[in-house]
Each structure stands twice: as structure tokens, then as C-alpha cells.
Amino acid sequence: MKYLIMLYGTQQDYDVLAGRPSDRPPMSPEQIAAMHAHMESVHKELAESGELVDAQGLTAPVHARRVRLRGGAPVVTDGPYAETQEVLAGYTLVECAGFDRATEIAARFVNPEAEGEYVDVRPVLDGIAELQG
Amino acid sequence: MADGGVEDLLRALAPQVLGALVRRYGHFDTAEDATQEALLAAATRWPRAGLPDDPKAWLITVASRRLTDLLRAEQARRHRETVVAGRLPADRWLAPPADRPPDDADDSLILLFLCCHPSLPPAGQIALTLRAVGGLSTAEVARAFLVPEATMTRRITRAKQRIRDSGLPFALSAGAERAARLDAVLHVLYLIFNEGYASTAGERLHRTDLRAEAIRLARLLHRLTDDPEAAGLLALMLLTDARTPARTGPDGMLVPMAEQDRSRWRGEQIAEGTALVAAALPRGAAGPYQVQAAIAALHGEAPSVAATDWPQIVALYEVLLALQDNPVVRLNHAVAVAMTRGPRAGLALLDALAADRRVAEDPRRYAARAHLLELAGEADPARQAYLAAARRSMNLAQQRYLHARAARLG
Numbered sequence: 001m002k003y004l005i006m007l008y009g010t011q012q013d014y015d016v017l018a019g020r021p022s023d024r025p026p027m028s029p030e031q032i033a034a035m036h037a038h039m040e041s042v043h044k045e046l047a048e049s050g051e052l053v054d055a056q057g058l059t060a061p062v063h064a065r066r067v068r069l070r071g072g073a074p075v076v077t078d079g080p081y082a083e084t085q086e087v088l089a090g091y092t093l094v095e096c097a098g099f100d101r102a103t104e105i106a107a108r109f110v111n112p113e114a115e116g117e118y119v120d121v122r123p124v125l126d127g128i129a130e131l132q133g
Numbered sequence: 134m135a136d137g138g139v140e141d142l143l144r145a146l147a148p149q150v151l152g153a154l155v156r157r158y159g160h161f162d163t164a165e166d167a168t169q170e171a172l173l174a175a176a177t178r179w180p181r182a183g184l185p186d187d188p189k190a191w192l193i194t195v196a197s198r199r200l201t202d203l204l205r206a207e208q209a210r211r212h213r214e215t216v217v218a219g220r221l222p223a224d225r226w227l228a229p230p231a232d233r234p235p236d237d238a239d240d241s242l243i244l245l246f247l248c249c250h251p252s253l254p255p256a257g258q259i260a261l262t263l264r265a266v267g268g269l270s271t272a273e274v275a276r277a278f279l280v281p282e283a284t285m286t287r288r289i290t291r292a293k294q295r296i297r298d299s300g301l302p303f304a305l306s307a308g309a310e311r312a313a314r315l316d317a318v319l320h321v322l323y324l325i326f327n328e329g330y331a332s333t334a335g336e337r338l339h340r341t342d343l344r345a346e347a348i349r350l351a352r353l354l355h356r357l358t359d360d361p362e363a364a365g366l367l368a369l370m371l372l373t374d375a376r377t378p379a380r381t382g383p384d385g386m387l388v389p390m391a392e393q394d395r396s397r398w399r400g401e402q403i404a405e406g407t408a409l410v411a412a413a414l415p416r417g418a419a420g421p422y423q424v425q426a427a428i429a430a431l432h433g434e435a436p437s438v439a440a441t442d443w444p445q446i447v448a449l450y451e452v453l454l455a456l457q458d459n460p461v462v463r464l465n466h467a468v469a470v471a472m473t474r475g476p477r478a479g480l481a482l483l484d485a486l487a488a489d490r491r492v493a494e495d496p497r498r499y500a501a502r503a504h505l506l507e508l509a510g511e512a513d514p515a516r517q518a519y520l521a522a523a524r525r526s527m528n529l530a531q532q533r534y535l536h537a538r539a540a541r542l543g
């Protein structure tokens with residue numbers, strides 16, 4: 001069974017990672033290196049156990065485009081999110097024994113130093129049959 | 134024999150076995166599957182039971198049997214289409230004389246040309262080359278490109294079906310066709326190298342190193358063709374790779390060449406690359422890989438930024454621009470001009486590039502401007518330019534670097 005683990009961030013979170021001066025405390029090179037090392041090791045374990053299907057990070061919300069139709073023609077808005085809005089920052093798609101195992105994996109993505117941080121994990125539909133019945 | 138030794142042996146034999154099978158039986162796609170299975174059988178059996186007396190013959194025998202099984206199964210399922218090998222006119226390809234035994238070198242080269250055929254999409258060329266010529270497993274190629282294994286399997290299968298359906302003969306092309314096909318191979322190997330070069334510590338390939346694989350394939354190509362551009366590509370890869378130990382900072386941030394600790398550069402690799410390009414250049418009109426390698430060699434042999442032969446580098450960039458007018462080359466040229474004629478001269482070129490849509494809003498143009506403004510002593514415009522570059526970049530590590538430089542200027 002497949003599960004999607006979703007990580008979130010705000011533009012402000014990305015700014016801290018990008019070294020942009022702000023009211024929030026900056027991250028040191030060592031902290032950033034530790035974060036990368038942790039992510040690498042979690043994904044490596046999942047690859048070795050065969051549970052990793054895919055994992056990607058997304059660029060900052062400011063680079064997003066929102067596409068609507070107006071009178072049948074596409075209209076594009078650049079950077080549709082507010083600075084403090086939580087948006088999808090990345091995902092890891094796993095295939096594992098069950099929801100409890102997926103939850104156990106998801107817990108490893110939550111930063112213990114960041115108070116209030118969370119990730120979401122959702123079961124993925126097994127195929128068109130689950131939609132159409 | 135140690136596991137690592139078996140793995141290296143199998144990777145070296147892979148293209149020779151596949152080449153022999155395709156030459157004998159055709160059916161490129163099924164032959165490739167059969168070869169993969171034989172390699173897997175050997176990888177499981179040989180470390181335990183020891184090597185057979187003739188490992189290559191063993192692989193060819195096992196793969197041939199498997200190919201027969203697979204073809205029988207295919208035939209039972211659907212009406213078999215015969216692909217006629219003679220679709221290309223005879224003067225477009227040449228087969229060795231009938232009495233000459235097929236050469237392993239020819240087979241590997243033919244295979245390389247087939248996998249890099251221009252009709253395949255680049256992702257397919259790369260995936261198929263790594264598997265069929267590099268001897269990597271699908272899982273290894275998938276991990277190298279950070280895609281799910283199922284995705285990579287589909288990519289490789291589609292590429293093989295295209296080759297099967299194209300009716301390409303298993304033979305070397307001649308003349309202008311061969312030159313174009315060789316260009317395609319060089320480009321694929323360059324893409325593989327760049328993929329490996331661009332990755333940071335957090336994306337390191339499991340067990341196999343993409344950069345090392347690209348270099349290995351480039352060495353093979355150089356050995357098989359003795360072509361100056363192939364030598365140039367190998368030299369460029371070696372010279373670029375030599376700088377790897379100095380490239381990354383503590384947080385995975387890339388350190389620009391001007392700030393790298395040159396004592397950490399691999400001297401032997403620089404020497405080898407320099408020798409290769411020095412031997413290739415006098416052989417005729419230099420192609421783009423040779424010119425890029427020559428530039429890399431000049432950097433490689435300079436003990437410091439200041440001691441670099443910048444006028445020669447400017448001249449080489451101008452030769453390169455005449456061969457391929459490419460906005461990134463223009464940016465590098467502008468920076469090199471700044472190093473010989475002063476920051477203002479470089480800035481003039483960068484400002485002129487604002488009219489080139491391909492690079493006008495590229496963070497690298499802003500970063501280069503910022504750097505030259507800093508060299509010209511204009512701290513505040515430089516700081517603004519670093520911030521402008523950071524705003525345009527999507528790369529967090531690059532942004533950290535640019536913000537840090539801006540912060541240094543107050």
C-alpha cells in the first residue's frame with residue numbers, strides 16, 4: 001500500500017534556509033548540514049528496505065504559479081501565497097505494510113527542534129478502481 | 134574473488150556480451166533483457182562458486198539460452214514482425230569483411246552508437262547507455278537519477294523498443310553520419326557527467342558514482358575511436374572532476390572556483406587531462422569539448438586566481454563562442470575579460486547581455502555583475518546585485534552563498 005508523506009513550509013521558512021536576513025534566527029552551516037545528513041540517512045534506509053517509491057523537494061512558494069481560466073483563457077498569477085502561508089514543501093511516497101508503518105516513517109521527518117512542526121501522511125488510492133468502484 | 138572484483142568484471146563484459154548477442158541474433162531489446170539476466174545470474178553465482186574458465190563465453194551461452202526462451206514466449210503471444218536490417222542504404226553503414234572475426238571493440242562502439250541514437254529522447258539515451266554499455270542495473274540507474282525504479286524500467290523499455298522498431302543495423306556508420314552519431318554519444322556522456330557533477334552530498338549515488346561512470350565510458354570511447362573530441366571530452370571530465378575535493382563547504386554549499394583551496398585539487402587528474410588536451414589540440418580544428426578542456430587545463434595548472442593565464446582564457450572563450458554561441462559561455466567570457474581588462478570591461482559585456490532573453494533574468498548574470506561590482510569597489514550596488522541574484526535563484530544553497538556575500542558588504 002502506498003502512502004504520501006507531506007512536508008510543509010512558509011516563504012519565511014524558505015528564507016531562513018536561503019540565508020535571507022529576517023526576524024527569525026538564521027541557521028548555521030552546521031545545522032543545515034545536520035538537516036541534510038538526517039534526510040539523506042532516512043531516505044537511504046527507506047531505499048534499502050524497498051519502501052521508498054519517490055521523494056522530491058519543492059522550490060519556494062514565491063516560484064509557484066496559480067492557473068485559472070477567465071472567459072476560457074488561462075490567467076496566471078505568480079507567487080499566489082502569502083509569506084506566512086503553509087504550503088507543500090516536499091513529499092516522500094512510500095510503499096509499506098500499512099498505515100501504522102507509514103506513520104512510523106512519517107515521524108522521522110518531523111524536526112524535533114522545531115516546536116509545533118508536523119507532517120501529514122495520507123493513504124494513496126490503489127488505482128482507478130478505488131475511485132470508480 | 135572479492136565481490137567488488139566480480140562486479141567490475143561483469144560491468145566490463147556487459148557491452149561485449151550484449152554486442153555479441155545482437156550481432157549474432159538481432160532483437161536488440163530482448164537480447165538486452167537476456168544479457169541483464171545472465172549478468173544477474175553471474176553476480177549471484179560467481180562470488181560463491183568462483184569464476185568460470187572463460188567468463189565471457191559463460192555469459193554469452195547463458196544469455197543466448199535465455200534469449201531463445203524469451204523469443205519463444207514472444208512468438209507464442211503475438212505474430213512476430215521481422216525487422217529488415219537493410220532499411221538504411223548500404224553506403225550509410227559498413228560491415229566488416231566477412232572473413233574478419235567480429236571485434237569486441239567494434240561491438241562496444243556500435244552498442245554505444247545505438248544507445249545514443251538521436252531519435253531517442255535524451256533521458257532514454259542516458260538510461261540505456263548506462264544499462265547496456267555501463268552494465269548498471271535498472272535499480273542503480275534509477276537511484277542515480279532519483280526516480281522510482283518503475284519509471285526507469287519504462288524509460289529503458291521504451292528506448293529499446295524504439296531501437297527495435299527503427300531497424301537500425303548492428304554496424305558502424307560511415308562518413309558524415311558517423312560524425313553526427315559520435316556527437317550524439319559525446320553529448321550523452323557529457324549529460325551523464327553533469328548529472329553526477331551537479332549533485333550534492335545529499336544526493337550521492339548508492340555504490341556507483343555517476344561521475345566515475347561517465348569518465349569510465351569516456352575512456353572507453355577514447356580508446357575505441359581515437360577521436361580528438363572524444364579525447365577533449367575525457368580531458369574536460371578529468372579536469373573538472375579534479376576540483377571535486379575543494380568544491381563543497383560544510384553545509385553542502387558549493388564553493389566557487391575562485392575561492393577553492395587549490396591544494397585539494399587532484400594533481401594527477403589535472404596532469405592527465407592537460408596531457409590529453411595538449412595531444413588532441415594540434416590534430417586539427419578544435420571542437421568545443423577540446424576548447425573547454427583547454428580552458429579547464431589553464432585553470433588547473435594555475436596556483437591561484439591571480440596567477441591564471443586570463444588573456445589566454447579570454448581568447449579560448451572567443452574561439453568557443455564562434456563554435457557555440459551559448460549564454461553561459463558569454464557570462465564566463467565576460468568574467469574572464471574582467472580579469473584581464475578590469476571589472477568595468479566585464480560589466481559592459483554583462484550589461485549588454487541584458488538584451489539576450491536567454492540570460493537576462495538568469496541569477497548567474499546577476500551574480501556575475503555583483504561579483505564584478507564588488508571587484509570595482511562599488512559596495513552598495515554590489516550588495517543590491519547579490520540580493521537581486523538571490524531573489525531570482527531557486528537553489529537554496531546558491532541563495533545562501535549570495536546572501537552571505539551581500540552580508541559581507543554591510
